[in-house]
Amino acid sequence: SDLKNAASYCPVLGKMVTFSEYMDLTDSQSSAQPHDEGEYLSPYLIQSSVLKTDAPISSPAGLYHQRARLESIAALSAISRSLKASAESQPAVRKLSETLNAEEGARLSLEQSVPIATQAGRLQDIANQITAAQDAVTARLLDLIPSQESKQRGVCVLNPLPFRRAHRFVWPAEYQNPAPNSAVQEARKQGNDLHLWVEVPAGGFVWLRETSDNSLRTAPPKGKPLAEGMTLRNMHYEVEISEATGGITSVTFHQQRTNRVSQHLAFRYENSQTMHVDDQEVVTSYAAARMESSKIIDAGPATGCIETVNVIQNVTTDEILARFRQRMTVDRHSSQLQIQIVFDELRNPTGNPWMTYFASRFAWINESASIVRGILGQARGFRMERFESPDFVEVADHDTRLLIQPHGRPYHRRSGTRMLDSLLVVEGEPERSFQFTLDFQQSCPSRAAAETATPIVEVQTSQRIPKSAESGWMLGITAKNVQLARARSVDSAESGLKIQLLLAESEGRRAACRIHTARPITSARVVDASGEILENLNVKDGVASLQFGRYQIKLVELTIG
Template identity: 30%
Template sequence: MPNIEQTIILLPCYSLEDFQVSRNDDESEEILAGWCGLFHPVLLHRTQMLPRWERAYDPPLAPDQALIIIPECSEKNLPSTWLADLPADQVTVIRRFKDLPGLWQAIEQAAPGLLQGVPQDIVDDFIALGFAYLQVELMTRQLRYMSNLDEIRFRESALKAAAAAVMGKAEEAREQLQRGFDLLTESREYFYPVQAYLIDLTLTAETTLGAGLRRELESFQCVNLLTTGHLLRYMAEREPESLAVLKSVLAEGHVVTLGGEEDESVSAILPQPALLRSFRRGLNTWNEILETRPPIYGKRRFGLTPLLPGLLSHFRFEGALHFALDDGKFPVGNQSKLRWEGLDENDIDSVGRVPVDASRPATFLKLGETIGRMLDLDHAAAIIFAHWPSQVSPWYSVLKRVAQYSPVLGRFSSMTEYFRNTQYVGARVFHKPDEYRPPYLAQDVAGSSSWPISKWIRYVRQCAEADALAALAVIRGLITGVWDELSQKLCETAELGWQNADAVINERESTFDPHWPERASALRRNACDSLMALLPQSSAAFGETGVLWLNLSCVSARGYVCRQTGENCEKSSPEQLPKPATFPIPSFGYAWASSSYAVESAKQSQKLESWWRRLFGKASEKPSEEEWVIENETARLVVDKLTGGIQGIYPLPYGRNLLAQRLGMRLGSSMLDADTQDPEAEYSRMIAETIRYLPSTREEPAIQSEGRLVDRQGETIARFTQIVSAPAHLPFFRIRIQLEPRRMPDSNPWASYYACRFAWNDETATLSRSLGWSRTDTERERFESLYFNQVTGGHHTITLLCPGLPYHRMVGPRKLDTLLIVRGEEAKDFELGVGLDIRYPLHAALQLLQPPVLLSVATAPRVPQSAWWLTLDVRNVVVSSLQPVVEGHHLVGLRLALTETEGRAGPVTIQTCRTLSAAYRIDGLGEIVEPLALDGDSAHIQLGRFQTVEVELRFEAIRRE
């Protein structure tokens, strides 16, 4: 081997200013290895000069006594005969080495023993110096600056360090290396005097909690561990050694746990009650296992929603991670830190800088440019390195070694240090709900889920049933003041129901109990029967029969009573049936009505109709005998005799058609001709074969249509049965659909699906959707709404109820598809609702999920005939969570969550059937925030728009003689 007097690397560029740093991992690895490998102390000491780079397009013709490194990406730019013309006795060429160990091996083969004699730890420090030198050069030159590095002093420090290393003087070598790093830091700070924060973000999964995690926790003192309550439990059960290490480093302050929720749930669509439960269970798990709590909220899966800032403030988190590490879209700004404002106008410090992948060499080749651009614009610059335990690029270890010497590329910091050191930095930012786009539907279809849509139906139904059980337990306690075994069982079953619903939505079949709905239904029936004996009953015998309804929901509802309970109601047309009389049932209350009430109500209804006729003449056109019509108190619904869908919904007493509905399959754009412009050509056609009135009762007249869906060639792709009805006790029409697909949709769920399609006549109407339990406007083509959509026009409002059907797509300005079946979906039965001029859409959606319970027929009258046990004085606020406060065997108070749903701030009065001794607003940890004003059985609180708060009420002790 010839004597080496200079070292050169050929780069595929004309200058460092135009050097392309965005490369694939293989090219990045080779370039970094080639550059940093030449900073080996033996090579520096032997050549007595720093390595230099040359253009691969114009390499030196006859370099004398040179060691030349040629990355593979540079070879294609070399002149065709340059390699062949090199004098073999003067030049040593190293090619195709792939990485740093490969480079060492190639040099060793060319010059055996050349690189020996220096400890690897010292060699790694020189590699770190070369890495920092490259990044500073790229940082300054690519961002419009000339290098300000004192090249002479830097070279002297590097060469003195190399000489000391070769002679075995490790401490002296490190002192000289420190001078070199200090010079690089001065050079960088001349142009970028701002501090950069480097944040390690270690991810966890069930498969990464073993030895790799233990090494990570023990070897690095600035670990930010992103985990969940479920993974902590898994660690405690399966990896106790890792848990012991985690507790140890937590006590020493070397690690910060991030998280907050129990599981990596699909929380971006979940309502406020579910989010409260998830945070509470997660924080309880942290306290139980680690005896601490995560100060910063974050999760790996997409879970961003404008509801989060208020809830995180409620649970007293110090900050949040405003990014996700899987699919989905969310707003990203040019600042690392922001003050994230939520829908309820609460805010929280957040990190909005999207992490880089610490396992990819490409991340580290362009690190200098990334840091430079960030320092140029950012007030609290941070770069986050996300990775699984011990699964990182070797260059991440090099960066850590650089940070030990100098903050030239930034200083590693914990997430809590970052928030506390930058507490006065961060612009207040509000992002519209439409800017957050969850990826759940595409993920479920790609993952071959058997219920990508219907799992949401099961989820909302089980949550509604669990809420009803909890309300029933509390009502029993409010009546008697005693917390008995049945009430306790109701609460325990409700808790199991919420956990079961979470298992459904996250598809954890191992923890899912398919028999819970049947057990819960039987328990509720038994509890309702026992409640009959607790309700007040008149001592007088009036000889009058009636009906008793119980409302276990947080919203008011309606019951009905027929004029003649024994009458045969199976007539050919609903028009011939005597209409039942309806009456209100308060939330968390009951109502009793006699049969005579129906007679009086019918008389009042006739007077009202007569008044309308006198005022307007003919109130509304009587439907022809060829029309299929049902009516409720606000509208007339006509079924299309050709399609079997809804031909129109007409407001009463007069008005034009407002809405039409059909079933259809979106066939996919691949089925369209290239010149087809009509979007309707992409859908199947709905053809009715039979339409008939169902043999029904006067309480719910219904029309059933059966038929098929056909494609453009007339081939049957599905059969359908659709039943539209007008329940007397619900202020909307109910639509029940059964689909039997013969052709399944394609793999793209947003382009090929079966849907319930709605079309309205007003192109200027605005569309709003549910975000949790709140209503917010939307302008997106594809969006998620778990409970309802509302179309607001100039004169009327149309409410489309879809509890459990969260995925919707706009087609043009006045058509909406509610997705029913996508690829993999096994469910066939669906239920929706359509209402006209419904003021509170959430109330209607909850009534569809949990209508009032008919306790008994032909019962004795009640005194009073209507009563509530817990109520609010405003309808835009609902009780989203209800929990008992039990001491001994007595109900001594309630803990409830209140959610404002319509965007109207104002005072709220909470009234109970018991006298209150104290009332407090509390945070998510149960600590008192402020006392509330009391007035006997009432407590008063001020709520902001879309805000969720928790309140604890305490009752006066019941005197027992």
């Protein structure tokens, strides 16, 4: 009644009506529209480009890379703590995490007014601290692996991720030949280098040692070269390189005809340009790319690499806007295609960074292919032309899957229904070297992206060799679509060692997951951020089991006997 009395004097509270009147009066209004995270676009690209507060593209990519390195160290530290309690917990990891959080917060605020070079220096200091922390953690982990004194040297390969991985590396030239090891899948000589392909167990290690004999057999050089003319090939596909643009014309799998992807570097004008072709006016938004030369860097049998030298020209004046080198590399056994781009000369773009930029353009055949992006470790759809995705962009139809990994660079723009621009240089961007990883037929793109962001750790050893097991697993998670986002050791007055794993379902599918550790798990529970128990998990034979819903995130605390 008080509201009605107030409304009778002045309609400051609106008009009092019944629900029926409200529905009648608002019937012509449009219904509420749902908005999801795929429609949100942050202001940070324009903010950093205009205000020059940080490098617009390489700064978030650098923070992304260092965060991935830090989580890799934290995982190795948690694994070592699960094997044996030590007086030292994870102070270095916690301190570095706080430093990275502060750096990310400074980047996202408008208060930072230091030169870009100063911020780059801080990022380099963080990288150096992470390297020092990695050396300390790996040394502690190696001390926990049973070993014995020896004059032999070796290489210990550590996998921070909780699933099995294949890895290729070059055996140190100053070492004698590696001794046979069941984890070595193949060995091949390329020039003076010996390339080894090893299978590293989940959250585990492979420890190789040198020997004075030649007991490790190397595969004989046979078959076609991996690089020939303007063609790269491996056991999966052939890559045809364009003689016009110096980019990728096609990637075709053996015994198939479908082109999976094309790529070249491009410059987008802020305003479209008009040029004359055969007495006809043609309007274009992009400058022209032209190859000047090419050469074979490696022809195999382990890796194949071709480098092209190219220019980008103004279509109306023929002015050189950029000169760059692009290297494309394939591994004999891997489905990944590595692309490295280095600008030697560049005319800096000026203007709206979403409208004018240098970018790597990707194209595919199927206009109806679905496109999802990877963000915060999960595969998500989106509807906008401009979008952010530091993890990956996946293009998939019923037959093929293409995975584009930008190595932490978050900004991309769709161009039509079957093309994508991945931004490299905008106004204010100082970086001149960039890398992409392309992959194909990956059923869990988030897992593939985690492999790229979290490299295998190689540690050279001396004066000791493994005593019993030369390889072994220490932490494993069975579900492919459940990713380890964070691992931490927990200091507790209770008996037993405790570690916390932040797990996330990444593909939008339900999953039944089991967690294995080298020592048996005695109890497991799902907790919240404050440590309160949300759910006690079933533990049988030292293995914890749990269920995940679509995109569900769980913080799991394990007690290890």
